[in-house]
Amino acid sequence: xxxxxxxxxxxxxxxxxxxxxxxxxxxxxxxxxxxxxxxxxxxxxxxxxxxxxxxxxxxxxxxxxxxxxxxxxxxxxxxxxxxxxxxxxxxxxxxxxxxxxxxxxxxxxxxxxxxxxxxxxxxxxxxxxxxxxxxxxxxxxxxxxxxxxxxxxxxxxxxxxxxxxxxxxxxxxxxxxxxxxxxxxxxxxxxxxxxxxxxxxxxxxxxxxxxxxxxxxxxxxxxxxxxxxxxxxxxxxxxxxxxxxxxxxxxxxxxxxxxxxxxxxxxxxxxxxxxxxxxxxxxxxxxxx
DNA sequence: CTAGGATCCTGTCAGC
DNA sequence: TGCTGACAGGATCCTA
Numbered sequence: 401x402x403x404x405x406x407x408x409x410x411x412x413x414x415x416x417x418x419x420x421x422x423x424x425x426x427x428x429x430x431x432x433x434x435x436x437x438x439x440x441x442x443x444x445x446x447x448x449x450x451x452x453x454x455x456x457x458x459x460x461x462x463x464x465x466x467x468x469x470x471x472x473x474x475x476x477x478x479x480x481x482x483x484x485x486x487x488x489x490x491x492x493x494x495x496x497x498x499x500x501x502x503x504x505x506x507x508x509x510x511x512x513x514x515x516x517x518x519x520x521x522x523x524x525x526x527x528x529x530x531x532x533x534x535x536x537x538x539x540x541x542x543x544x545x546x547x548x549x550x551x552x553x554x555x556x557x558x559x560x561x562x563x564x565x566x567x568x569x570x571x572x573x574x575x576x577x578x579x580x581x582x583x584x585x586x587x588x589x590x591x592x593x594x595x596x597x598x599x600x601x602x603x604x605x606x607x608x609x610x611x612x613x614x615x616x617x618x619x620x621x622x623x624x625x626x627x628x629x630x631x632x633x634x635x636x637x638x639x640x641x642x643x644x645x646x647x648x649x650x651x652x653x654x655x656x657x658x659x660x661x662x663x664x665x666x667x668x669x670x671x672x673x674x675x676x677x678x679x680x681x682x683x684x685x686x687x688x689x
Numbered sequence: 690c691t692a693g694g695a696t697c698c699t700g701t702c703a704g705c
Numbered sequence: 706t707g708c709t710g711a712c713a714g715g716a717t718c719c720t721a
Contacts, residue, residue, distance in 0.1 A: 471715045527698045588714045
């Protein structure tokens with residue numbers, strides 16, 4: 401799924417299209433993908449679009465919210481009713497990369513359609529792991545995912561991060577970074593990139609990470625995600641920034657993710673792909689110890 | 690409590 | 706061509 405930088409890119413994009421707009425009809429094409437009562441938000445104006453970790457919150461003026469979690473393959477695609485040019489600033493698509501960004505919608509992967517006066521917002525999700533959940537804003541803090549969500553890297557000190565690692569001495573560093581209860585926002589791309597930044601092998605036991613390495617891991621988590629947000633997320637976004645560029649983190653900035661067999665920029669070693677914590681994992685054996 | 694594996698679901702790709 | 710298994714930018718559930 402989109403990780404924190406992609407969800408933040410989506411948040412910024414959707415704010416532009418949804419804030420102050422009244423939601424019309426909600427069409428649920430897949431019951432599994434929509435939790436709660438859509439009538440509680442139909443006809444209500446969007447107040448704000450927020451983000452908590454990888455979860456998106458579309459708040460309405462009646463104090464209800466639609467929480468969106470894209471999981472692995474979710475996409476949010478805004479189609480203007482009056483501008484058919486998908487490349488123009490009036491259209492937007494982001495999330496898991498696929499031809500859906502340019503496809504006729506709705507299609508077989510469309511799970512929910514949210515209709516507004518000037519456009520339609522399509523929630524597409526190939527694997528149906530994602531969902532939209534309608535609930536009162538004041539109950540968001542009690543939601544199972546939100547309630548146990550750890551701090552984002554910018555919200556923790558080196559000491560906080562070190563203590564957190566210390567609670568999971570036997571687990572591989574990457575498994576610890578991926579668990580949203582420990583630290584919010586990292587997924588498979590940015591966990592690998594953070595480990596590279598710190599020079600730490602993703603399969604090292606968290607308990608064996610030195611204080612200096614821990615500091616670099618936290619710094620890496622912040623920097624790789626900041627860099628990605630600044631570049632509009634990974635290649636999955638067709639969202640165009642004011643300067644006309646689109647999300648290009650993977651090609652421009654990723655050092656190890658999907659670069660197996662290529663040369664490490666830092667030491668010239670060959671990047672390898674293995675399996676850690678049940679996930680495809682990329683690192684440089686030359687400079688990650 | 691932690692750690693690790695299976696599981697949810699659809700689609701694609703490599704290998705026979 | 707058709708089949709099979711592995712894998713996928715996530716998180717939860719179950720077991721030990």
